[in-house]
Amino acid sequence: MHPLITTLKYHPLTVAICKAYYQWRCRNLQKIIFVATTGRSGTMTLAEVFNHIPGCHAEHEPYPTMSEDILKAKTAGDEAVVRAEYWQKKAINLRRGAAGYAFYCEANHLFIKTYIEYALADFGDKLAIIHLIRDPVKVANSIYALQDFPGTEEGNKWWLDYTAAGNHIPIAEVLDNDPEFKHPFYKGLWYWYEMEARIAHWRQALPNVQFVEFQTEDFNDPQKTCRLLRELGVVFDEAALLTKISAPANTREHQKVSHPLPMEQAIAMNAQFQRFLAAKGF
DSSP states (O other), X not given: OOHHHHHSTTOHHHHHHHHHHHHHHTTTOOEEEEEESOSSSSHHHHHHHHTTSTTEEEEESOSSOOOTHHHHHHHTTOHHHHHHHIIIIIHHHHHHHHTTOSEEEEEOTHIIIIIHHHHHHHHGGGEEEEEEEOOHHHHHHHHHHHTOOBTBTTHHHHSOOTXXXXXXXXXXXXXXXXXXXXXXXXXXXXXXHHHHXXXXXXXXXXXXXXXXXXXXXXXXXHHHHHHHHHHTTOOXXXXXXXXXXXXXXXXXXXXXXXXXXXXXXXXXXXHHHHHHHHHTTO
């Protein structure tokens, strides 16, 4: 990060100078790509794919991540805090990451949660979104193994607060009090369905923005990965790229403090949760 941004980032003149400088450095930027996803879904692998292509660059959850205090402010409806963080820091650092490239991708699951509307106002028709989807059972089980599910101190820094008033699926009382759904695994499932509801909302609200769907397991199929890049307009040497695509990254095995639930049990719990959501009209 440029030293001016860290030492004088709040001075309006410094912010304006830095933004103008990086705006010039981004004069050849064709597209800036964000990721709409839950996290625990292959965002680091996606970034690695982009970084193997000349003219492209990607960063995984770069500074400022727009998590923790910013996510908390967004949840509380304190847009002044979120707005200041975006325009004073995020807008500049997005351009810093994109400087000199034709395509820049930020693989950050906080995009949908905290700053999509600001990024849209900032980049307009240069913005595209990858809707990266991983199976809900696998996402919830990954969160469960980390033991940082929604409602925990660590979970609320990165995921979502299941008690927040503005949730699309407001079922905090059920998750807290219903014996059928009190198991913490259900909070991870709730998070997946809540995120997909938010993504669906933005897809409907932004019909002119390019959304490209991609399943996490499709990283195992190099041809599908190449198809994703072509849909985004990325020009690349397919033969060269196929020699570099690697296995999924950031499994965070060293941070897992619990065994995931047996898959059969987790699938049954997801089916039960789906029936509940359908009965409630979600």
